Amino acid sequence: MVSSAYITLKDVVFSRSGRRIFDGVTLDIPKGKITAIMGPSGTGKTTLLRLIGGQLRPDSGLVSVAGHDVPKLKRRDLYRLREKMGMLFQSGALFTDLSVYENVAFPLRVHTALPEDMIRDIVLMKLEAVGLRGARQLMPSELSGGMTRRVALARSIALDPELIMYDEPFAGQDPIAMGVLVKLIRDLNSSMGLTSVLVSHDVPESLSICHFACIIADGKVIGEGTPEELRAHPSERVQQFLNGEPDGPVPFHYPSGDTASDFGFPGGAS
Amino acid sequence: MMDRIAAFGRVGIETIASFGRASQFLAGVVGGVPKPSVGFPLLIRQLYAVGVLSLAIVVVSGLFIGMVLGLQGYTILSDFGSEAAIGQMIALTLVRELAPVVTALLFAGRAGSALTAEIGLMKATEQLSSMEMMGVDPLRRVIAPRLWAGFLAMPVLAMIFSVVGVIGGMLVGVEWLGVFEGSYWGNMQASVDFVDDVVNGIIKSVVFGFVCAWIAVYQGYDCVPTSAGISSATTKTVVYSSLAVLGLDFVLTAVMFGNF
Numbered sequence: 001m002v003s004s005a006y007i008t009l010k011d012v013v014f015s016r017s018g019r020r021i022f023d024g025v026t027l028d029i030p031k032g033k034i035t036a037i038m039g040p041s042g043t044g045k046t047t048l049l050r051l052i053g054g055q056l057r058p059d060s061g062l063v064s065v066a067g068h069d070v071p072k073l074k075r076r077d078l079y080r081l082r083e084k085m086g087m088l089f090q091s092g093a094l095f096t097d098l099s100v101y102e103n104v105a106f107p108l109r110v111h112t113a114l115p116e117d118m119i120r121d122i123v124l125m126k127l128e129a130v131g132l133r134g135a136r137q138l139m140p141s142e143l144s145g146g147m148t149r150r151v152a153l154a155r156s157i158a159l160d161p162e163l164i165m166y167d168e169p170f171a172g173q174d175p176i177a178m179g180v181l182v183k184l185i186r187d188l189n190s191s192m193g194l195t196s197v198l199v200s201h202d203v204p205e206s207l208s209i210c211h212f213a214c215i216i217a218d219g220k221v222i223g224e225g226t227p228e229e230l231r232a233h234p235s236e237r238v239q240q241f242l243n244g245e246p247d248g249p250v251p252f253h254y255p256s257g258d259t260a261s262d263f264g265f266p267g268g269a270s
Numbered sequence: 271m272m273d274r275i276a277a278f279g280r281v282g283i284e285t286i287a288s289f290g291r292a293s294q295f296l297a298g299v300v301g302g303v304p305k306p307s308v309g310f311p312l313l314i315r316q317l318y319a320v321g322v323l324s325l326a327i328v329v330v331s332g333l334f335i336g337m338v339l340g341l342q343g344y345t346i347l348s349d350f351g352s353e354a355a356i357g358q359m360i361a362l363t364l365v366r367e368l369a370p371v372v373t374a375l376l377f378a379g380r381a382g383s384a385l386t387a388e389i390g391l392m393k394a395t396e397q398l399s400s401m402e403m404m405g406v407d408p409l410r411r412v413i414a415p416r417l418w419a420g421f422l423a424m425p426v427l428a429m430i431f432s433v434v435g436v437i438g439g440m441l442v443g444v445e446w447l448g449v450f451e452g453s454y455w456g457n458m459q460a461s462v463d464f465v466d467d468v469v470n471g472i473i474k475s476v477v478f479g480f481v482c483a484w485i486a487v488y489q490g491y492d493c494v495p496t497s498a499g500i501s502s503a504t505t506k507t508v509v510y511s512s513l514a515v516l517g518l519d520f521v522l523t524a525v526m527f528g529n530f
Contacts, residue, residue, distance in 0.1 A: 053403050075407075082405035093400035107404045110308075110411075152400075
């Protein structure tokens with residue numbers, strides 16, 4: 001797709017429980033841009049993020065992040081590379097026994113030897129960036145879904161990563177929370193120069209903020225390009241997904257037997 | 271018939287594979303000791319959760335088991351006019367057998383199940399995954415302190431169980447049934463050997479502590495991250511720990527006390 005790729009996937013094959021999730025996925029994710037990875041539920045979008053983060057290993061193919069061949073990295077090197085990554089999980093994945101403040105301070109305490117007053121300043125700055133400086137004393141159980149994701153976002157940028165991955169950030173959000181998240185993703189990307197990978201099936205929101213997008217289905221990339229290029233894509237499958245059409249190459253009906261015989265009508269196959 | 275043989279074989283293979291995964295997991299935990307400055311506060315917190323919070327159930331159980339031993343021992347020994355040996359009987363029964371075994375069973379039920387549920391829930395809510403993605407190894411940060419806390423807490427809890435049990439036996443035997451106090455303590459002192467009895471009992475509880483903590487943290491880490499998966503893992507922790515403790519107790523007793 002582009003020459004200055006921060007992440008490269010080449011001919012990635014991955015299977016789980018005997019089911020082939022990816023069958024030769026090839027994708028370049030450019031540095032400093034927002035790339036949206038979209039596709040129907042169950043196509044392995046989250047799995048793709050886990051392959052990039054080294055939590056899963058592909059059966060074959062190349063997964064490269066910032067020039068590192070991720071599956072071949074030693075455990076220590078992989079953990080060092082992950083310090084440059086941030087990931088926003090679908091559930092937020094906040095530590096339930098720590099307050100909002102301590103959740104954001106966690107990576108700073110683990111990976112740096114900064115004095116407490118400096119950690120405090122950084123935590124408050126990150127919380128300010130997501131609009132939750134005033135919620136620092138709350139526990140995760142006291143937060144709404146949207147606030148949880150914003151705290152998780154503040155935590156994932158605490159170490160000023162080079163790459164941030166968003167796993168379904170808009171799922172289950174009300175329109176205001178969704179608008180806040182869209183703004184945050186766009187602002188953080190431009191102000192921090194992050195490389196952002198956004199996994200979602202919310203088409204309008206994703207296409208409104210991404211520079212590049214690709215659609216994955218049946219284990220392959222079926223369409224990629226800028227939002228404009230995708231909207232003009234000739235593939236019926238891509239158009240069905242983008243426009244949310246109930247019937248098309250992905251049929252409305254799950255494959256089934258003869259209708260007449262199922263309902264016991266005369267003439268049905270016995 | 272062939273299906274049954276195949277199913278039996280599958281269960282065997284799955285059991286061996288699970289044991290292999292658990293051993294790999296253990297190697298990862300034992301090999302990844304965190305820095306003392308980071309690990310020590312985490313260990314202290316887990317010692318409190320696993321050890322101190324188990325104290326009440328261990329003390330109450332120890333007291334009642336000691337009292338029951340006092341009653342039963344007096345009833346049996348008085349038939350032979352040997353009720354003065356009640357202190358010896360209570361102490362040896364507790365130190366050699368009941369303290370390590372019952373403490374381990376109580377530990378599996380209270381602390382082990384809590385460890386499994388906590389780790390399983392952390393897995394289900396992606397807290398372990400998020401830790402990994404932050405460049406923090408959950409085996410070091412979450413699992414290792416809990417494993418070591420279980421390993422260290424169990425012998426101490428078993429010793430407390432023995433002490434409280436001996437006091438419970440004294441309350442019944444001496445204070446209630448009128449056994450001479452000097453005989454109670456004197457016989458105990460004369461018959462309990464520090465190395466043969468006390469140290470062997472401690473060795474048993476160290477082994478049980480390690481096995482129970484290993485089973486608990488592994489079941490939590492390996493569980494299916496759903497509510498049904500966590501529930502099943504918690505049950506497995508209690509069942510497997512109890513069976514492992516009883517089986518190992520027989521083996522250790524045969525090695526330590528079976529002078530064949």
